[in-house]
Amino acid sequence: MASNAQAHAELCSITFGYLKSMALDCAIKLGIPQAIHLCGGGGASLAAIMAAVPVPESRRPYLPRLMRFLAASGIFTDDAVVGVGEEVVYRLTPVSRLLVDHDGSGSGLSPFVVTQTSKHFVGAAMHLPDWFQSDDPALETPFTMAHGTDLWGVMMGRGGGAEVMNQLFNVGMASHSRFMVDFLVCERDVFEGVTSLVDVGGGSGTVARAIARAFPHVKCSVLDLPNVIESAPADDGAGVDYIAGDMMKSIPSADAVLLKHVLHDWSDQDCLKILAQCRKAIHAAGGKVIIVDMLVGSSPSRDMLQVQLQVDLLMMAITTGKERDEQQWRKIFMDAGFSNYETRPLMGFTSITQLYP
Incomplete structure (x- = not known):
């Protein structure tokens, strides 16, 4: 009893x-x-x-x-x-x-939380059982079933409440980037020998500006969709360039390409397309791709694993992507033609990988 x-x-x-x-x-x-x-x-x-x-x-x-x-x-x-x-x-x-927000600058993770608890994301999760029982190939994700377009369609201005969700998403991701960037710039050896870096899917440039300030010798740029770049902040002295484009088609040349929480949004096949453009972009000698994403099972902590699996379920609900373990990452890297990589913990349930051609 x-x-x-x-x-x-x-x-x-x-x-x-x-x-x-x-x-x-x-x-x-x-x-x-x-x-x-x-x-x-x-x-x-x-x-x-x-x-x-x-x-x-x-x-x-x-x-x-x-x-x-x-x-x-x-x-x-x-x-x-x-x-x-x-x-x-x-x-x-x-x-x-x-x-x-401790200093009035918009710090704090409140915008990130509000993004994740928005009706767009919660509504997608509520469609999980219907999606599992549907055999409609047009409904790639529960998000599409809930909102009539995929997440990127909303970001591009399609679907109900698109403008509000687009702003909410960008502000939320920027707040999370501000939180993580201190951990990232502490990885000083990652930026050794790097003189140019492009932050792919870098949004408002929060991470790129922080890297440029921490490493003045690194010329930083941000590549993102045109509607994101249009709302990029004015130059604050960091000297970051903003480039409108499509990472599936072309990435500007640089010593290093940064993909922070990008690949987990995409299917394995789309990851291969993105990494193919990364290989073209980085310099053959000394070039690398810097990936900040989850490595499922990287921590012995049960709480950390639970968060990784929760986010994996979120990816299934709102994107065609997923959180990956060591074997899954390795297959993608090798299939994309890269020869070597090294991964280590960055912060809690997140890892940083340096990927070499």
Whole structure:
């Protein structure tokens, strides 16, 4: 009986698991992590949070229940204040600190989270069972089934809510890039001997600008779709060039080509097309492709593996790509005509690979 009770509790926890991400999405959109941060290191009372977030009087009685759930989920902590009756003070945890814009520059992973919990992505996942039972070749992904076009079609302005999703996606990916870039530029040996680099699918240029600032001798450029390049930021002194194009057809010549979280979006055959253009682009002597992506099973941590497999399921829902293990990556590299590569951990569940012709 006890084992059945435990199993039932675990089943319910998994069944209602989507509410955790929805509550997190809600907290971000209400500005709760930022409000707690702005109250200083001592945390924030419920009254202080209510005064800072856009919740009308009629909805305020429900806020304590949201906060209680977020605290129980580890997103915040809640502590009773000694000598102040039943008042509870909420504080940030290591998880929620990642959501905060600490310096007003747009730092923090809140935009990334909101992208992943958007109706476009969640709606695609909700179509998984229908997609599995469909034999329609036109429906390559659950995303297409949900929205009438693929993710890239939305990025190019097709489909419902395309303009909003395009902006949301680009801002979200930029926030994630800002978080990762400090880890990337610490890999100083990766950039030894590199005098030019093109960031393929580099979006607004967050990573390319950081590399250019960290390594002034490296001339950096960004290749992305025309609609992305059109909204690229003005030159901030980093000297990054922005090039509109299609990575399947041509990549500008450089010592190094950077593919950060690009290949996992694409099928094996499309990866071969992309890597073929990379081989043409890099210089034969000393050239390389730098790949930042997941290597499934790279960490002994069960939590890290679970994240890798969750993102793999996300790739199945929204793209034709997938997260790959060592054997799968090796086959793609060798089939693309590369002779050697070396892979090492970069950050948690992410790895960095240097691929040589």
